[in-house]
Amino acid sequence: IHKIIGEWGYEGLKLDGQHMNGVAPCHNPAHNHARPEESVEKLQDFWKMVYDTARKANPEAVVEFCPCGTSYAFHNLPYTNQVPASDPLSSWQVRLKGKSLKALMGRDAAYAGDHVELSDGGNDWASTVGIGAVISTKFTYPHEGRGPDANFLLTPEREAVWRKWAEIYSAKMLPKGQYLGELYDIGFDKPEAHAVQKDDRLYYAFYAPTWDGHVDLRGLGDGAYRLTDYFNGVDLGTATQSASRIPARFDKFLLIEATPVQA
Incomplete structure (x- = not known):
């Protein structure tokens, strides 16, 4: 050492x-x-x-x-x-282990989603970024990997996706926030939901193969919040404590940033 x-x-x-x-x-x-x-x-x-x-x-x-x-x-x-997802077999395990380890170690414990190549499709960054976890990857460059690391070459197409998620991660830096595990039940709430508070903003992550309905934004403070789909850069309107259910349609994930509206 x-x-x-x-x-x-x-x-x-x-x-x-x-x-x-x-x-x-x-x-x-x-x-x-x-x-x-x-x-x-x-x-x-x-x-x-x-x-x-x-x-x-x-x-x-x-x-x-x-x-x-x-x-x-x-x-x-x-x-x-720092604790990783420890060789997860699915994206759901990445999120489940994150919720469990935050419960054991504290809201601001550093949890890593493990190599994104172990997630669904080998590219599910949303399951790590959305829950406030540390990102990681084991891509190979400039040559293809061997054995279990084959097919991890950082192609130009893959690099564009990797770069976008790395920039979102760096801009939001949700691992420095507080994971609010008490707001949602991972077994019963549909769609699956997670929340992170950082400074005066709340970050919500919803997951489902496909969803067309409503989502509940729990934990909002006083006043109105401006809502943004921060992966796609889309304005989703506003919400308040008394009007915290909003319509939502998405495939795989929806990431929302709730920013207090200045009076």
């Missing part, structure tokens, strides 16, 4: 592997355990040492913890400052 961050100047660590959640009892006498179970009970102390050492070398260091497609062991969560 001292060499990687302190000497080489890397800005973080990605700790990756299913083995990080737990270990077996240790019977090696050279390790001087009082009893074999100490290795199990003190695993989180090891990760605390890793985290504290990294942050001492660089107070801004990112220490990402990814248990490779498995659930997180809650006792390790205090010693990471």
